[in-house]
Amino acid sequence: MNDLYPAERLRQVADGVRDHGLGALLLTPGPDLRYVTGYEAKQLERLTCLVVPAGGDPFLVVPRLELKAAQASPAGDLGVELVTWGETDDPFGLIAGRVRDCESVAVADRMWALFTLRFAEAFPKARQVLASEVLSPIRVRKSEAEVAALREAGAAIDRVHAQVPGWLRPGVTEREVGAKITEAILAAGHVSVDFTIVGSGPNAASPHHEVSDRVINSGDVVVVDIGGTMPSGYCSDCTRTYAVGTPPEEFAAYYRVLQSAQDAACEAAGPGVPAENVDAAARDIITAAGYGEWFIHRTGHGIGLETHEDPYIVSGNDTPLEPGMAFSVEPGIYPGPHGARIEDIVVCTSSGRERLNQAPRDLVIV
Ligand code: ZN
Ligand code: ZN
Ligand code: ZN
Numbered sequence: 001m002n003d004l005y006p007a008e009r010l011r012q013v014a015d016g017v018r019d020h021g022l023g024a025l026l027l028t029p030g031p032d033l034r035y036v037t038g039y040e041a042k043q044l045e046r047l048t049c050l051v052v053p054a055g056g057d058p059f060l061v062v063p064r065l066e067l068k069a070a071q072a073s074p075a076g077d078l079g080v081e082l083v084t085w086g087e088t089d090d091p092f093g094l095i096a097g098r099v100r101d102c103e104s105v106a107v108a109d110r111m112w113a114l115f116t117l118r119f120a121e122a123f124p125k126a127r128q129v130l131a132s133e134v135l136s137p138i139r140v141r142k143s144e145a146e147v148a149a150l151r152e153a154g155a156a157i158d159r160v161h162a163q164v165p166g167w168l169r170p171g172v173t174e175r176e177v178g179a180k181i182t183e184a185i186l187a188a189g190h191v192s193v194d195f196t197i198v199g200s201g202p203n204a205a206s207p208h209h210e211v212s213d214r215v216i217n218s219g220d221v222v223v224v225d226i227g228g229t230m231p232s233g234y235c236s237d238c239t240r241t242y243a244v245g246t247p248p249e250e251f252a253a254y255y256r257v258l259q260s261a262q263d264a265a266c267e268a269a270g271p272g273v274p275a276e277n278v279d280a281a282a283r284d285i286i287t288a289a290g291y292g293e294w295f296i297h298r299t300g301h302g303i304g305l306e307t308h309e310d311p312y313i314v315s316g317n318d319t320p321l322e323p324g325m326a327f328s329v330e331p332g333i334y335p336g337p338h339g340a341r342i343e344d345i346v347v348c349t350s351s352g353r354e355r356l357n358q359a360p361r362d363l364v365i366v
Pocket of ligand 2 (some may be wrong): 227
């Protein structure tokens, strides 16, 4: 275990299970299991599951052939019992036999239905709830080590954006640019590429467009939204909008509005500020300038071991921001023939906020 995955986290989670009046928490491979144990277990049809019972010690159930991997992971230093099962055993019955008389079990939000349904059979009297009930309030406040990991991810993706202007020119396709970006995301220190959005021309107005064979023309604007996962497990996510040659006049006008909206939203973030106020700070400026109908998504999402997690920066979420909460601030304006988005990861600090992306936000014309 280390600063990023401290051993006391498991005790914190066990307290959460009891505080919520749950019988047990069941975590199969995914971000929750990694958060609690540091174990980046493979998603397999064979069950791996951390069991945190309300009454009793946590234990990690692993297929016998995964034992060495589990022992070698940070979970091996946690002091939890590793319980193995063989190819002809029933791991669900094994768990139910150790955790009796549960009225409720919390299952990992990303547990496969394959396991969720088997657990429903193994615990016929138990109500299933989402593990995020217990875990989200803990995961949402990042430790200093986690913020440092996100800062490192931000710097890595900034290094990729710094190279993007060199790859954008008339005659290349979105896919060709995307391939260069994919390579660069890995070269910058990520272990995986989570997404590569290169939206040129009308594709810039489709927020989750990935890449296509569209050829980039002079006068196009290009939305580049990219992210990956670092060896720490923590994710990057950053958007910049570029213009190839002189962009249309109306574009330059709303890009300025977008930039001031994104700035205002970042400045609005701070301890005690409801998450929805950050959304409003961006939306009010965009709406006042007459582009409100083209800002078709929330302002942001939390980020950590997952690219999208709590807290969501959206109208209706009045959760007050707290130091350590990390989230994107990414307003966009998408009128149709083109569009624009600017995105930074921001972390709430005790006195305000810190942006984790430093790539220039002024319109880059290549
Ligand atoms: Zn998105
Ligand atoms: Zn993004
Ligand atoms: Zn994002």
